[in-house]
Amino acid sequence: MAEVLVLVDHADGAVKKVTLELLTIARSLGEPAAVVLGAGVDTAPLAEYGATKVYVADGADYTDYVVLPKAEALASLVGEQSPAAVLLPSTAEGKEIAGVLAMATGSGVITDAVAVAEDATCTQSIFGGSVIVQSKVTAGTPIITVRPNSAAPEPAAAAGEVVALAAPVSDAAKSAKITNRVVAEKGGRPDLAEAAIVVSGGRGVGEGNFGVIEALADELGAAVGAS
Numbered sequence: 001m002a003e004v005l006v007l008v009d010h011a012d013g014a015v016k017k018v019t020l021e022l023l024t025i026a027r028s029l030g031e032p033a034a035v036v037l038g039a040g041v042d043t044a045p046l047a048e049y050g051a052t053k054v055y056v057a058d059g060a061d062y063t064d065y066v067v068l069p070k071a072e073a074l075a076s077l078v079g080e081q082s083p084a085a086v087l088l089p090s091t092a093e094g095k096e097i098a099g100v101l102a103m104a105t106g107s108g109v110i111t112d113a114v115a116v117a118e119d120a121t122c123t124q125s126i127f128g129g130s131v132i133v134q135s136k137v138t139a140g141t142p143i144i145t146v147r148p149n150s151a152a153p154e155p156a157a158a159a160g161e162v163v164a165l166a167a168p169v170s171d172a173a174k175s176a177k178i179t180n181r182v183v184a185e186k187g188g189r190p191d192l193a194e195a196a197i198v199v200s201g202g203r204g205v206g207e208g209n210f211g212v213i214e215a216l217a218d219e220l221g222a223a224v225g226a227s
Helices: 017-026 044-048 068-081 092-105 211-220
Strands: 003-007 031-037 053-057 085-089 109-116 122-126 131-135 143-146 161-164 198-201 223-226
Touching: 003 017, 003 068, 017 031, 017 044, 017 085, 017 143, 031 068, 068 092, 085 092, 092 109, 092 143, 198 211, 211 223
Parallel strands: 003 031, 003 085, 031 053, 053 161, 085 143, 109 143, 198 223
Antiparallel strands: 109 122, 122 131
């Protein structure tokens, strides 16, 4: 069975929920193999949610520069393993990596999928959910980004064999360096992108009344959104 590569989304060493969703989806396409790019990531949850193999490249290049080193590492792995598909989170970074990866490997790319069938046919919700379309990559390796909360993470213990990934990073990939990071202040509410419940308010709430939205969100353990 061919591998399905899953790019691990992580922060402060912790694997994000969207990665566990991708591993759950990957099991229907082939043999899930997680790809960790960056140092200090706890890989235990990856095996717990079905990763039979965990490729790890923990060099500073994946944290000191923008997306190109990550795209090059994935392209190298695609060339070596010929995976059935590559799944990435539908974040700003994930979609940029997917585009570069598709160009590097001569593959088709689908972004913002909300479901992926066993034959890699993707469902996309567009125009605010008013139109549902189905798409399938017909050239190269399917490169697919999936929106957070598109699948319920389901544990399925696997070997989680850790394999060191040696992927040289080109000088061209180092042309844009990260010079500073600012940590955004976070409250006790869940991250909006990963929240199962979102309480949203708009103009109709009225000036000065948004506290009602926030109070309800806190009661429900939800994130706060706005139109």
